[in-house]
Amino acid sequence: MTDTQWRADENGGSPSADTADAATADPVVALEHEMIAVTRRFRRLIAERSRAVHPRLDPVCYPMLLMLRRADAVAMSDLLTELAIEKSTLTRRIDSAARLGLVERIPDPDDARARLVALDPGCRRKLDEILENETELWRGRLADWSAADIRELTALLQRLGESMD
Structure with a gap:
């Protein structure tokens, strides 16, 4: 997938319809797309938090x-x-x-x-x-998630992080 095929939307970088079909065919490609989108969103959050500090x-x-x-x-x-x-x-x-x-x-x-x-x-x-404040925002974002889903996501993210070290 090239950078030109990736079109960030206003919400922080979801794949376009063209790349979404390709990503669905390969779960690793789909994961890569989602990680890029999440990374963009977290960078934006960190920038906002930084400005809130100073x-x-x-x-x-x-x-x-x-x-x-x-x-x-x-x-x-x-x-x-x-x-x-x-x-x-x-x-x-x-x-x-x-x-x-x-x-x-x-x-x-x-x-x-x-x-x-x-x-x-x-x-x-x-x-x-x-x-x-951020913890409360996360509680709101995850309000419709079960505690088990949150724990599972946490465990999977830890596992992913360990595989990247």
């Missing part, structure tokens, strides 16, 4: 903020491992978020030479609010 926040920084939200402070080495990015890329993202007042570098109590990265308390509160 109007000038680059969406590529958002996953880092979510990781920092799970801990009081995180070592750069842990961020590098979790985010699977280069050190220079991480440094730029931290610098960018720090300039916006969203994160700060603090001394590592276990190593005087090292620094940890921590969320600013205001950023943490904003992320908590955004994620709480």
